[in-house]
Amino acid sequence: MSLNLSLPSRETFAGKVAFAIGTGRCGTHLLSQLLAHEPAVAASHERNRLNETFHRYCQWYSLPVDHGGFLHTKAAEVEQDLQSNSFSFESSGYLSLSVLQLYDCFDARFVLMVRRPEAVVNSYWSKGWYETNPIYLDETQALGFNWYQASHPHYIFSRLAPTGDERSSWLQLTRVGKLAWFWNELNTAVINRFTAIPTTHYKIVKLEELSFQTYQEILSFLGWPSQMSEEKYRQISQTRPGQRERKYTISDWSVQEVAEFEAQAEPMAAYFGYPHRYQELSRPAFQGQEKPATFNHNLKRTRARVKQWAYHKLFPEG
Numbered sequence: 001m002s003l004n005l006s007l008p009s010r011e012t013f014a015g016k017v018a019f020a021i022g023t024g025r026c027g028t029h030l031l032s033q034l035l036a037h038e039p040a041v042a043a044s045h046e047r048n049r050l051n052e053t054f055h056r057y058c059q060w061y062s063l064p065v066d067h068g069g070f071l072h073t074k075a076a077e078v079e080q081d082l083q084s085n086s087f088s089f090e091s092s093g094y095l096s097l098s099v100l101q102l103y104d105c106f107d108a109r110f111v112l113m114v115r116r117p118e119a120v121v122n123s124y125w126s127k128g129w130y131e132t133n134p135i136y137l138d139e140t141q142a143l144g145f146n147w148y149q150a151s152h153p154h155y156i157f158s159r160l161a162p163t164g165d166e167r168s169s170w171l172q173l174t175r176v177g178k179l180a181w182f183w184n185e186l187n188t189a190v191i192n193r194f195t196a197i198p199t200t201h202y203k204i205v206k207l208e209e210l211s212f213q214t215y216q217e218i219l220s221f222l223g224w225p226s227q228m229s230e231e232k233y234r235q236i237s238q239t240r241p242g243q244r245e246r247k248y249t250i251s252d253w254s255v256q257e258v259a260e261f262e263a264q265a266e267p268m269a270a271y272f273g274y275p276h277r278y279q280e281l282s283r284p285a286f287q288g289q290e291k292p293a294t295f296n297h298n299l300k301r302t303r304a305r306v307k308q309w310a311y312h313k314l315f316p317e318g
Contacts, residue, residue: 007075017078017088017106018222023186024093025123026115027207029241032091034215037236039227043089048073049154052094057157059097060189061142066186068222070098070224071105078106087224094158096186099193103201109222110197112190115207116274116282117265118250121179129159132177139167160186176253177260187268206272210237250281 020028028045035043051073058065081088091113094246095102102108124130134143140163150153160182162170170178194202203221205214212233219226253261258278269276 003089007071007105008079010105013078013082013088013106013108015107015223017102018109018111019089019095019102020091020111020113021096021099021190022093022113022115023096023120023183025120025127026093027113027205027210028093030207030210030239031111031113031218032089033239033241034236035089035219036227037228037232038084038087038219038224040088041224042085042087043091044077046092046094047077047090049094050157052092052098053154053157055101056094056097057142057160060160061163063142064101066158067101071101074102075105079219080227087222089222093186094154096190097188097193099202100196103197108201110202111218111221112187112194112202112204113207114187114272115260117180117183117269117276118261120183121176121265122248122250124179124182125175128173129182133171134159134161136167140164173260174254174257176257177264178228180264181284183267184265187272191268201205204272232296239284250278253278262291298309 013020020031022028031047032043035041051070055065055067056071057063077090078088099110103110132146132148134146136143142163143159143161145156149159161167162181162185170181173181203218205218212230215228215233216226250258262276262278265274275281
């Protein structure tokens with residue numbers, strides 16, 4: 001017996017639904033906290049991680065999975081928001097690859113939050129991302145269950161990896177290299193999806209440029225005038241949701257990590273106008289000392305190896 005539930009009409013949600021997306025560790029949580037203080041706005045952050053990460057996982061690996069369950073769950077959440085509020089807003093990096101489905105279903109608008117790549121990389125490093133390489137038998141297939149992710153089921157679907165020949169090369173990268181790859185590839189995938197929806201329905205915001213004025217512009221884009229005072233904005237924006245005590249900084253990076261970061265982050269860093277060269281990143285002096293004499297030589301050599309790998313990735317027949 002099959003159950004085919006129809007979704008509410010798109011017109012029901014027009015002008016009432018929006019999502020903030022991104023790589024994660026990029027300001028989406030802060031944005032949801034800000035909108036939660038707006039009257040008649042129901043704002044949430046990653047409210048259904050398993051549903052959202054599973055859909056992102058399927059989109060990433062191009063798995064032929066029906067969207068109905070994902071959208072029906074999301075529609076029920078939005079409808080619940082709108083029972084007592086006039087606007088539904090959710091922030092979740094896990095929805096970043098669901099743009100087309102959410103746009104078609106809700107006529108939704110999207111705010112893509114982006115952040116300097118080294119900041120995202122170091123934040124995820126501190127959270128433990130990619131500490132253990134995945135176990136697999138066939139590099140052409142999507143990753144399966146890995147025992148070390150069992151305590152948090154959504155981890156199984158959120159830690160993305162490449163497929164095909166690229167996976168074996170990716171596994172040789174340091175954690176910094178893998179995370180820079182993730183930052184670049186996920187942002188690339190979002191921008192590609194934005195090309196398929198009207199420009200009136202998406203906005204890109206750099207976390208570093210988020211201010212009271214920028215926040216007002218975001219609300220204007222969403223079609224929902226802000227009632228927040230500048231003082232209230234300042235109070236909320238200083239809370240830094242999700243901040244962790246354990247920190248990893250670019251001063252901790254090895255020569256190999258530097259070279260991998262530069263190679264992996266370069267395309268989307270250039271697109272967003274972010275620096276990606278080690279010398280351009282804001283940082284204290286090299287471990288409090290001058291750089292070792294061998295640093296530049298080793299860096300150039302490692303860069304050359306990474307660039308050679310990247311060339312073969314882009315031009316496999318070359």
